[in-house]
Amino acid sequence: MGAAGRAAALAGVALAGVATWRGVHARLERRRRDAGERWRVVTVLASPERLAEDAYPEPLRSAAPALEIRTAPAPGMRGIELSARMLPDAAAAPLLKRLTGMPPADAVRTVLRDTKQVLEAGEVLRVDPRPHGHRAATPFGAVVDGVEQAAKGKGIL
Amino acid sequence: MKAVTWQGVNKVGVEEVDEPTLLNEHDILVKVTLTTTCGSDLHLLGGYIPTMRSGDVLGHEFLGEVVEVGRGVSRRKVGERVVVSSFIACGRCWYCEQGLFSLCDNGNPNPGITEGLWGQSVGGCLGYSHAMGGYAGSHAEYVRVPYGDVGAFPVPDDVPDLRALFASDAASTGWMGADLGGVGPGSTVAVWGAGAVGQMAARASLLLGAERVLVIDRLPERLAQVREHIGAEVLDYSEEDVLPALRELTGGRGPDVCIEAVGMEAHRPGLDYAYDQVKQQLRLQTDRPTAVREAVMAARKGGSVFVLGVFGGLVDKFPLGAVMNKGLTLRGAQMHGQRYIPMLLERMQAGELTTEHLATHVMPLDEAARGYELFKSKGDGCVRSVFRP
Ligand SMILES: NC(=O)c1ccc[n+]([C@@H]2O[C@H](COP(=O)([O-])OP(=O)(O)OC[C@H]3O[C@@H](n4cnc5c(N)ncnc54)[C@H](O)[C@@H]3O)[C@@H](O)[C@H]2O)c1
Ligand SMILES: [Zn+2]
Ligand SMILES: [Zn+2]
Numbered sequence: 295m296g297a298a299g300r301a302a303a304l305a306g307v308a309l310a311g312v313a314t315w316r317g318v319h320a321r322l323e324r325r326r327r328d329a330g331e332r333w334r335v336v337t338v339l340a341s342p343e344r345l346a347e348d349a350y351p352e353p354l355r356s357a358a359p360a361l362e363i364r365t366a367p368a369p370g371m372r373g374i375e376l377s378a379r380m381l382p383d384a385a386a387a388p389l390l391k392r393l394t395g396m397p398p399a400d401a402v403r404t405v406l407r408d409t410k411q412v413l414e415a416g417e418v419l420r421v422d423p424r425p426h427g428h429r430a431a432t433p434f435g436a437v438v439d440g441v442e443q444a445a446k447g448k449g450i451l
Numbered sequence: 452m453k454a455v456t457w458q459g460v461n462k463v464g465v466e467e468v469d470e471p472t473l474l475n476e477h478d479i480l481v482k483v484t485l486t487t488t489c490g491s492d493l494h495l496l497g498g499y500i501p502t503m504r505s506g507d508v509l510g511h512e513f514l515g516e517v518v519e520v521g522r523g524v525s526r527r528k529v530g531e532r533v534v535v536s537s538f539i540a541c542g543r544c545w546y547c548e549q550g551l552f553s554l555c556d557n558g559n560p561n562p563g564i565t566e567g568l569w570g571q572s573v574g575g576c577l578g579y580s581h582a583m584g585g586y587a588g589s590h591a592e593y594v595r596v597p598y599g600d601v602g603a604f605p606v607p608d609d610v611p612d613l614r615a616l617f618a619s620d621a622a623s624t625g626w627m628g629a630d631l632g633g634v635g636p637g638s639t640v641a642v643w644g645a646g647a648v649g650q651m652a653a654r655a656s657l658l659l660g661a662e663r664v665l666v667i668d669r670l671p672e673r674l675a676q677v678r679e680h681i682g683a684e685v686l687d688y689s690e691e692d693v694l695p696a697l698r699e700l701t702g703g704r705g706p707d708v709c710i711e712a713v714g715m716e717a718h719r720p721g722l723d724y725a726y727d728q729v730k731q732q733l734r735l736q737t738d739r740p741t742a743v744r745e746a747v748m749a750a751r752k753g754g755s756v757f758v759l760g761v762f763g764g765l766v767d768k769f770p771l772g773a774v775m776n777k778g779l780t781l782r783g784a785q786m787h788g789q790r791y792i793p794m795l796l797e798r799m800q801a802g803e804l805t806t807e808h809l810a811t812h813v814m815p816l817d818e819a820a821r822g823y824e825l826f827k828s829k830g831d832g833c834v835r836s837v838f839r840p
Contacts, residue, residue, distance in 0.1 A: 318567065339545045372545050407562060415541040415557045416523060419597060420474040424587040427456035427466035427506035438504045441564060442581045448563025450570060 319399075319448070331380040331398065333364075334451050336406045339373035340413040354378075354409040356393055360386035361402070376409065378402055400447025407446065453840065454508045455590035455819040460498035463823050465816060468508065471587060471595035476523030479599030481533065485616045486513035486589040487810070487837040488826045489537075490646050490714060491761050495580060496823065499715055499731075499738070500763055502564060502581040510590030510838075511537035511577040512620035514612055517603065518593070526600040533603040534796070535596050536788025537620040539575045539584065542601035546574075553785035558598075559584045568764065573785065590819060592840045604792045610799045613813075616837065617647060617806040618795040624759055624786040625651025626795060628710040629659050631782060632757035636660035641697055641706040641749060643742040645673035645685070647809045647835055648759055649712035653683040656708070658803060665700060667693060669718070672832040680808045689720060697749045705751035714760030717741035723768075730767055740766040747773050747781070758783030809835050816840040 338345065345365050350358055357378075364377040380386045380398045390401035408418045429435060454468045473480060489512050494500050517531045527533065540547050540555035547555050555574040559565065562572035564582040577596070578588015587594065596603055606615040625648050634640055638661040642653045645668035656664045664683040668674055674685040686696055698705060715731075715738035718724065727739040746756045747770050756779055774781055798804040811834045814822055822836030 411557045414543045417475055419557060419560050421560045421585050425454060425468040425471050425508055425591065427468050430505040435504055438502055438581055442561055442585055445561035445563040449566030
């Protein structure tokens with residue numbers, strides 16, 4: 295297969311990947327509507343005081359008015375299980391959108407992941423701006439850019 | 452500054468790019484002295500890892516000098532000569548505490564991509580696609596290294612650059628395969644692939660007490676290196692049937708530990724190779740698992756198989772029945788460099804582990820396109836092309 299053929303095949307795979315991702319995402323969203331907003335959970339290797347209700351770190355503190363939040367000790371000395379789901383409140387989704395620019399499920403994932411990172415590693419890891427060469431404007435490139443932009447909020451969490 | 456970038460499938464070149472800056476308090480900035488090609492880059496070049504973007508800076512195995520440290524950095528100092536783990540790890544999460552650094556929960560800013568692909572997100576790696584974090588790589592004059600206190604290690608004065616360089620990735624990876632594969636005193640070990648990674652796995656096996664170590668490849672100059680520099684035995688798969696030969700060489704048992712250091716672009720004479728090629732090109736499978744299949748078939752009953760070669764997705768015709776019925780342990784991982792680099796540097800200093808022979812082609816960064824061409828085609832006896840920015 296020539297380079298062009300291969301690039302096309304690649305773009306196909308990427309699109310299929312995104313489609314699968316969308317498929318999974320759509321299924322999760324449906325489930326959420328059926329069963330109310332699902333709990334999403336991360337385990338944070340930190341002592342319980344660091345997640346005391348009056349001492350939430352950012353971004354959890356700002357997002358807290360939109361969320362129902364639970365904590366529980368994780369088994370095997372693995373720290374704390376931090377769970378959150380969006381409150382059934384008309385103001386919740388707009389607040390999450392304002393804080394993260396994302397739809398609710400993605401916003402909850404992002405808030406949980408970033409909060410965990412702040413507690414464990416001290417701050418949220420950044421990657422931009424980074425050195426790069428010429429970014430060709432191709433359909434495949436646009437897919438990769440889009441995938442990366444949404445990546446913090448996606449997944450199975 | 453100058454940097455080597457991925458410009459599309461099988462296209463690399465040198466471009467002028469912005470210099471990196473510190474972005475997090477735990478970052479350090481390293482001026483790159485030496486940076487090497489790695490077999491993993493070939494999978495990116497060939498387009499087998501589909502989250503590359505044109506303009507991405509390549510490179511993840513390197514050595515350099517610390518030129519700037521963030522406010523949160525306490526151990527690394529400006530002026531130190533350091534070797535850096537290719538995988539980025541926070542050193543503080545549960546996985547890091549277990550020594551499983553490439554599984555760090557806080558090393559990949561794009562967790563949703565690999566979580567979608569594999570069910571869980573794994574750590575990030577410099578210069579290794581947007582799925583692995585989208586970091587700019589080390590084939591450049593300067594590179595930003597997050598969690599500098601955790602991933603960068605000072606090199607003892609008497610360890611030469613061309614030795615310390617490979618602690619960054621190839622030697623850590625090889626050591627991990629032998630260590631987590633369960634190699635110990637008296638083990639019999641077979642290693643598929645006589646590239647830098649396979650050679651390091653073989654050397655690690657010997658240093659961990661293995662009694663017999665066999666390395667399988669077809670490239671004569673690499674097999675010669677294994678005999679001369681590693682001290683292991685060799686098997687040329689273009690001349691011998693690997694399975695019966697391994698039985699004969701291991702007292703009829705099969706190796707206790709099989710380490711695969713070939714990856715998703717394995718080569719093989721014969722029909723099954725053509726079959727795998729076609730399926731991979733049509734994207735009916737993403738990887739060619741030739742050597743893993745063979746390792747599973749070769750392992751002794753109750754033995755273990757460690758997959759060091761990089762795979763991205765799905766494979767076909769996998770002998771799961773052999774794994775189950777022979778009671779095998781099948782394991783793999785991206786490298787846990789932070790766990791092994793300090794020990795490797797000590798062994799390098801003591802002369803137990805030498806790697807200079809791997810750097811067959813050292814050249815200026817400007818010649819990276821030629822360097823990758825040589826490395827990909829294995830032309831002129833190339834084992835690794837190494838660039839000097
Ligand atoms: N796990 C990790 O963290 C990690 C780190 C570095 C590299 N890697 C992977 O390790 C693999 C090897 O890396 P490298 O730098 O040594 O690459 P390399 O390309 O230099 O070496 C691969 C070798 O495998 C041989 N080979 C091909 N098909 C074979 C077969 N069927 N049986 C036996 N040998 C065969 C080739 O002739 C070649 O010598 C790559 O897949 C790379 O991505 C993994
Ligand atoms: Zn590598
Ligand atoms: Zn970690």
